[in-house]
Amino acid sequence: NTRRCCYTSAAWDHLNHELLVTDKQGFLEAWNIYTDRRLLVQQLAGIGTGALGSGRAAVAAASSAAARGIERCGSEEAAGYSELLSSCSVILFARRPCLFVTSETQLQTWTVLRDLKFEEYEGHSDAVVGLACAALDDSYSGKAEADEHTKTNGFMLFSAGIDNVLCGWDWYDMSCLYRLREPESEIACMAKVPDATMVATGNQDGTIRLWSCDTGSTVLLYGHRNTVSCLDVASRKRMTLLLSAGFDGQIGVWDITRRQLVKPRLECMFRAQRSHRNTLQQSDSAPEGKLANDPHLRQMLEEDSGEEILCIRYCPGTSSQTTVSVPKLSALGISPNSTEFRPDTFLTGGNDAVIRLWHLSTFELLCELEGHTDAVTCLQVDANFVISGSEDATVRVWNVSDVKHGQQISVLRAHTQTIRDIVVLPGHSVANLASCSADGTLKVWDYTSLALDADDLAAAEADSGTMPDVPEGGKVLQEFHSTGSGGFQCIAHCQPRNELLVGTRDGRIVVHALP
Numbered sequence: 001n002t003r004r005c006c007y008t009s010a011a012w013d014h015l016n017h018e019l020l021v022t023d024k025q026g027f028l029e030a031w032n033i034y035t036d037r038r039l040l041v042q043q044l045a046g047i048g049t050g051a052l053g054s055g056r057a058a059v060a061a062a063s064s065a066a067a068r069g070i071e072r073c074g075s076e077e078a079a080g081y082s083e084l085l086s087s088c089s090v091i092l093f094a095r096r097p098c099l100f101v102t103s104e105t106q107l108q109t110w111t112v113l114r115d116l117k118f119e120e121y122e123g124h125s126d127a128v129v130g131l132a133c134a135a136l137d138d139s140y141s142g143k144a145e146a147d148e149h150t151k152t153n154g155f156m157l158f159s160a161g162i163d164n165v166l167c168g169w170d171w172y173d174m175s176c177l178y179r180l181r182e183p184e185s186e187i188a189c190m191a192k193v194p195d196a197t198m199v200a201t202g203n204q205d206g207t208i209r210l211w212s213c214d215t216g217s218t219v220l221l222y223g224h225r226n227t228v229s230c231l232d233v234a235s236r237k238r239m240t241l242l243l244s245a246g247f248d249g250q251i252g253v254w255d256i257t258r259r260q261l262v263k264p265r266l267e268c269m270f271r272a273q274r275s276h277r278n279t280l281q282q283s284d285s286a287p288e289g290k291l292a293n294d295p296h297l298r299q300m301l302e303e304d305s306g307e308e309i310l311c312i313r314y315c316p317g318t319s320s321q322t323t324v325s326v327p328k329l330s331a332l333g334i335s336p337n338s339t340e341f342r343p344d345t346f347l348t349g350g351n352d353a354v355i356r357l358w359h360l361s362t363f364e365l366l367c368e369l370e371g372h373t374d375a376v377t378c379l380q381v382d383a384n385f386v387i388s389g390s391e392d393a394t395v396r397v398w399n400v401s402d403v404k405h406g407q408q409i410s411v412l413r414a415h416t417q418t419i420r421d422i423v424v425l426p427g428h429s430v431a432n433l434a435s436c437s438a439d440g441t442l443k444v445w446d447y448t449s450l451a452l453d454a455d456d457l458a459a460a461e462a463d464s465g466t467m468p469d470v471p472e473g474g475k476v477l478q479e480f481h482s483t484g485s486g487g488f489q490c491i492a493h494c495q496p497r498n499e500l501l502v503g504t505r506d507g508r509i510v511v512h513a514l515p
Contacts, residue, residue: 097111
């Protein structure tokens, strides 16, 4: 036992010829005794205690040779994370082994999943901060012979890390086609520009670099005074805008429509957070030049760290009715369908735990979404829904069909630490969201599912006289655990291959196949 504690029970899976053992620290191990190889190590005690609710969850883990997983069918739970597991047994149901694990206060039932596709690739020496899967259009013609496979396959992968390396990957065999290095500052974020090989990165020194990965040429953009922490691209009818934000609390809007012929132009730079810095700068009582000449006030402006922006996301507008099929939300009287015109907008989130919705043309603040108790770290948009992750370890779902009055409709609780990234999974009937966290887990959700059904909600309303303000929601459909020490950092979804790509804090790229 690598944890140097006693094993407490053992069971033999005669169908798969595997030995399952548990120990005092609450870990389950699966062994192939013929090859003397450990196939799985998974901590069971306390998993999902107050976190997975009543939903089913698939937990995947892997050794260097094979991927195995366990899926919880149900449990009678009690608190305690490393509770002693006193016994385990395997029972065969319809040729599918079911694992029962008991302790002093709970019984857990698990189903073993096998042959889960799980691949890892190394290309960075430090944390991966950005991933993007890009489709190649017909006009693209790479000069390198290695690009032929990529062009045939139709798309490729880009990754960026804080080791200041930008990599382009051939999806045909996941070979690294090129490695470009940022020469001046540390890369903090990345966004894919709608060109076959055009990528934008935000840097720690406040600059933005546009990369032509095909030729290696770059263009450097100046405007921010501190780390550029997030980027996104707004593709409109005849214009492509690059949205940037950072630790200086400012939002930059750049016109990159004619980026191949004309250097991108800064359309607007404005401050998003309403802090004492903004109050001082707009104070009518301050005479002209007072802020520039007063060192005390200047120090207050520079030390105002509460206005850092950590995420930004483009929210396309609608010119006609938008229909979203989420019947599970009808129990709350929520209508995600919008019959009104909704302009192009974008969202920002930061250290003040508030999500702000902005008009993309006038830069007017349309509404503020409050509900998180800690910094907002990531944002995604799914039709009229905004989905946010935070350092408070929750994922929250908002309805912004009315841009002036956004409404929080559910909160998803299954992680125990900061939510680092989320991604919407289009084209899935049930699995529609993935999230990764600093707790080392990647979870696939049905975020439209509510913890209480219509009858439960009606009973709760009858007991208390009111409907719950923010109902618990979301069902965890699948769960993966990091096999490294660094945990997960960022996610991307490759829709053509139905795979999740995850960047880790130790520089690996992990590919998980979705069911």
